[in-house]
Amino acid sequence: MLLPAFPRPHRDDALIAIAGLAGGLLLRALGLHNNAGVRPLDGPWITLVPLVVMAAMELLRQTSPRTALTVGTLALVLDLFTPGNLVTLLMYTDLMYAAVLYGSPEMARRLPYATALTTIAATIGLIAWYREPHALLLGLIIGLVSIGPAATGALVRNHRDAADTARLRAEQTALLAEMDRTQAVNAERARMARELHDLVANHLSAIAIHSTAALSLDKPETTRQALTVIRENSVAGLAEMRRLIGLLRDSGGGQEPAAAPTLDAVDALIAQARANGEPSGLRFTLHDDRDGAASLPAPVELAAYRIAQESLTNALKHAAAGEVAVRITGEPGDALTVTVTSPFGQRPGPRAPGSGAGLVGMRERVALLGGEFEAGPVAGTDRGPVVWRVRALLPMEKDKEPTAWAQ
Structure with a gap:
């Protein structure tokens, strides 16, 4: 017959079992007993049986608390019919305590009530049996042995579960804080990437186009004109880079941030684009149909300016010869629409390479404001040539906050 295999006892349980067994043997050697009166089992070694069984159950107090308490209860009942050993009683109180602490939640919930009912029933039975006041004292002892350890x-x-819950809540809070920090860092990096691209891409595109023209055309006048444009754009780009680096390095707030560009500065963008796009046969026009007296929310105005700037930069890079039209429309309290159309097709002159980051940045700006964005080839007016159209619809509700600052 195979005996059930119990888990290896904890080190503390083994120490408690050894200490209990040694203490019980010491009391027996000194002839100290705790049961008086009638003792049906009064052999020379009978007291050792409950003591040894109780010490063995101490080994299972954490790994198998239900089994330890059941067998320990039987050993305690046996001890009542012997001269008795105080250490056996003390070890039983520890088994009761361990059963509630390490047992299943259902066992921990029911055992205190069960011990209370058992104590009441035992006290009533003792009073009915002895019919003497000292029966109440025996009932009190039973309550101390059972109810006290269980409670x-x-x-x-309960304190341990509360501590575990608090620790888990703290870990979850720390995890959420780390996720928020990561999202904030990623959002800031994306914002910086958009800003850096919009500030420098226009100047670098013009430099790339005119340097290619200067290398491919062996004309002194053309070369001088291209070098002039290259110098102007490199100086402007360098100034923008220095300003942005200064803002990033100034963590103490000593440097005043530069004012955000507005739609009133689109005229300057058009003028710069005309100078940069002249060698490629590009013409630039602006149609601003807004109410000049109406004010725009700052995030909307900045996003519209950046979208127009990036669209003009893309036209300088990729558009065929022809007209590039920028149209801005909108009514106060409604939505602002920015539409940029440029000739679509191959052009014979030099062109700068593109990475696609500009379209991604424009789409992100519009999404942050809850608007609509589309970019792609469409048929021209009156079924004319195909044009590349960028269209951004930006809501202008005063009471609507953007999901993030659309920079």
């Missing part, structure tokens, strides 16, 4: 175990377990 203590329940109290300790």
Whole structure:
């Protein structure tokens, strides 16, 4: 017959079992007993049986608390019919405490009530049997042995569960804080990437186009004109880079941030684009149909300016010869629409390479404001040549906050 395999006992349980067994043997050697009166089992070694069984159950107090308490209860009942050993009683109180602390939640919830009912029933039975006042004292002893350890175990377990819950909540809070920090860092990096691209891409595109023209055309006048444009754009780009780097390095707030560009500065963008796009046969026009007296929310105005700037930069890079038209429309309280159309097709002159980051940045700006964005080839007016159209619809409700600052 195979005996059930129990888990290896904890080190503390083994120490408790050894200490209990040694203490019980010492009391027996000194002839100290705690049961008086009638003792049906009064052999020379009978007291050792409950003591050894109880010490063995101490080994299972954490790994198998239900089994330890059941067998320990039987050993305690056997001890009542012997001269008795005080250490056996003390070890039983520890088994009761461990059963509530380490047992299943259902066992921990029911055991204190079960011990209370058992104590009441035992007290009533003792009073009916002895019909003497000292029966109440025996009932009090039973309550101390059963109810006291069970209630203590329940109290300790509740505090332990509360501590575990608080620790888990703290870990979850720390995890959420780390996720928020990561999202904030990623959002800031994306914002910086958009800003850097919009500030420098226009100047670098013009430099790339005119340097290619200067290398491919062996004309002194053309070369001188291209070098002039290259110098102007490199100086302007360098100034923008220095301003942006200064803002990033100034963590103490000593440097005043530069004012955000507005749609009133689109005229300057058009003028710069005309100078940069002249060698490629590009013409630039602006149609601003807004109400000049109406004010725009700052995030909307900045996003519209950046979209127009990036669209003009893309036209300088990729558009065929022809007209590039920028149209801005909108009514106060409604939505602002920015539409940029440029000739679509191959052009014979030099062109700068593109990475696609500009379209991604424009789409992100519009999404942050809850608007609509589309970019792609469409048929021209009156079924004319195909044009590349960028269209951004930006809501202008005063009471609507953007999901993030659309920079």
